Amino acid sequence: MSADPQKESQNLSTSREVSAAPGIWVGSLRDLVERVARIGPLKQLINWSRIYSLWPVHLATACCGAEMGAMMSGRYDPERFGMQGAVGSMRQSDLLIIEGTVTKKMLKRVKVVWEQMPNPKYVIAMGDCACSGGLFHDSYSIINELEKALPIDVFVPGCPPRPEALLNAVIKLREKIRREEVYHR
C-alpha cells in the first residue's frame, strides 16, 4: 500500500495496484470492495454523494479571501451545492481552496494542512497569484509555481476572480469528480 503522499500525488491518473496476497482474507476483502465500487450505478451513487458535500477548509491566504468570503454568503449561495463554509477543521473537509499568493513562509503550513486532509481531497487554485505568481511574480518571497508542490485540480484566473467565476470552478470540479473512478485517490 503506497503510504507516500508525494508518490500518490504524482500518479494521479493511474489507479492503485490491486494487491494480490492470496490467503489473507483482509486483502481479498479490499479487492472485493474495489471491484464492487466499479459497478456503474454504485460508482455514480458514490460520486454523486461526494459532489453534493464538498466542504472547504478555511485557508484565506491573501486578498482573494475577500471574494471567497463573498461567495460563501447569501447572494451567491454555495449551500445549494452542498458547500458549507462553517467548518474550521481540515480533518472534516475535502476541498482546499488556495486563495491568493502563497509565500515561502506559508508553503510549509499549506502542505501540512493538505496532508492532514483525508482522502479523497481536491484543490482549487484561486486567483492569478496561486496559478502563476500574478501581480507579485517578481517578489523575493513568494512561490510562483504552486503545482509543483500540490496537485491542483482546477485553476481559476482573475485578480480577484468574481464570485461567479469561483462558483463556475466548483461546478467544473463537480463534473470532474463525476467522471472519476471511486478509488482514484
Next chain:
Amino acid sequence: MTDAPSAQEQSIATAVKEQLGSVVEEVRYDRKGRLSLVAHKETIREVAACLQRLGFDHTIAVSGADYLAEKRIEVVYFLSSYSRDDLKHLVLSLKVHLDREKPSLPTLTPIWESANLFEREAHEMFGVIFEGHPNLQKLLLQDNWDGPPPMRKDLTFPELA
C-alpha cells in the same frame, strides 16, 4: 504645492532650533504640516527626549532608505502628537545618517514604545542594528532566510528571484 508655514509651525520650528540648535544639523520646513530635522547618531537620544517634552508622543512610522551612491543608509522616524491639539496635523521627520557598512543606532524604544515593531522591521530589511532593542528578531521574512537584507539597493531581482 508649498505654502508658507503658518505662525504655529514657525513657532514650533523656532522652539526646536532654540533647544536643539547645537546638536542637530538642520531644521527644514518642507511644506504645510511637514517639518524635518537631521540629527547625529551620538546625540539622537537627547534630541528624542527633547522632542518628547515638546509634545511629540508617538511615532507613526520608521523607515530606512539606502542611498547607494552616497554610501549611506538613512533612518527616518516620523513623529506626531495625540495629546497636543496644535501639533496634531504636523508630521516631524527625524533623520539620521548612518554608515552603510556597519549601520547601528541606539534604540529609541525607551522614549517611544510605539517604535518597537518598526525598528524590528528596519533591522530586518536594511540590516540596521538598534542597540538596546528588547527583541531584535525576524518579523516578516521566512524562517530560513539566509540572504542579505532584501531592501538594500545592491540586490536586484534576477539575483533574488
Next chain:
Amino acid sequence: MSTLDLNVGPQHPGSGHMRIIVRTDGDLIVHAIPDIGYVHRGCEKIAESRNIIKNIPMLERPNIADSSHLNWSYIQPIEDLQGVEVPERGRYIRTILCEINRIASHLYGMAIMAGIFSGHTTMYMFGFGDRELFLDLAEMLTGARMTFSFFVPGGVRRDLPKGFKEKLLETLAYLERRLPEIDRIFVSNPVFIERGRGVGVLRKEDAIRLGVVGPVLRGSGVRFDVRKDSPYGAYDRVDFEIPTFKDGDSLSRWLVRFEEIKQSISILMQAIRDIPDGPIARKSPIVIPKGEAIGRVESSRGEINHYIVGSGSDKPYRVKMNTGSFKNLLALPFLLKGARIGDMPIIYGSLDYWPVEADR
C-alpha cells in the same frame, strides 16, 4: 505552576494568516507572541522597479476590502512633489468612493470579526449581504468590485455615471432602515454585550504610548481622526462627527465602527448633494521629481502613511508603506496578557487586524 504553549496557527477559522503563540496557565493567558509574515510579498521592493502608475494596482492590494485609501495615500505624496492640485469635483468624487469603501469595510469587519469570532453566523450573512449593494455601487462608478485603481496623480479616472446619484441615495436609504434592525438583533444583543464589555481594556495612556490608530484609538477615549485634524480631499467641506467612547473595551471599539457607518452615510449624502461641476483631473507628468513627501489618510482600520523618495525618473526611489493594522499589532500581546482563552477571539477581532495589510 505548569504552563501550556498553544499554537493558534496560521490556519484558523477566521480571516487571514497570522500565528499567535500563546502560553496559558489553565484558562489564563500568561503571555502571547504574535508571529507574522505569512503574507509578506515584498511590495516595497517591487514598487521600486515599476512605473508609478503601474504601481497603483499592486500597492492597493494589501487591503483589498479598503483599497481606495491605500491608493489615495500613495497618490498624495506624488501630487505634493509634482505640485499638482486636484480640482474640486475630483476631490468630491474621491471622498465619495472612500466613504463607500469605508462602509463596505466596516460591514466586512463586523461580519467576520464581530460575527464569526463571537460565533454568530447571522451577522456574517447580514454584513456580507448588505455589503454587496455597496460593491454594486462601486462597480457602477469604477468598473471593479474591490480593486478600483481609480485615483491617479491629478484626479480620478472617470466621472460619475448617469443614474449614480439616484442609486446611491436609494442604497443609503435602505441602509438607514437596516441599521436599527442590525442594532436590535446583533449590536444590542445581551450576549454580544456581555462578551465584549470589560474585555481587553486599553486605557487612554496606554493607547497613546503604544501608538495605536483608528477605531482602537477612538474606543479608548482619544479624539483623533486624520480627516478632521489634518484634512484632505473634501473632508473640510462636509460636516461630520468623530464617535469616541471612553471605556476602552472591545464593546466600545465595535460601537465606534458601528457609529462610523452612520457618519459615513451622512458624509455621502452631503457630498453627493454639494458636488460642484468642473473637471475631474488635471494633467500631470508621469515623473516624480527629486524630493521626499509623506501621505496621510484615515482608512477604516487606522491611519495609513506612505513615504516616497523621488528620483527624477518615472520609478520611485523608495516607497515606504505603514498601515493601520501594523501599528495596532503592538496592542495585541499587551491586551492578551491576563485574559482568558475564551476572550482571545473577541480581543483579536475587536482590533480588526488585517494580516495582509500588516505584512504588505
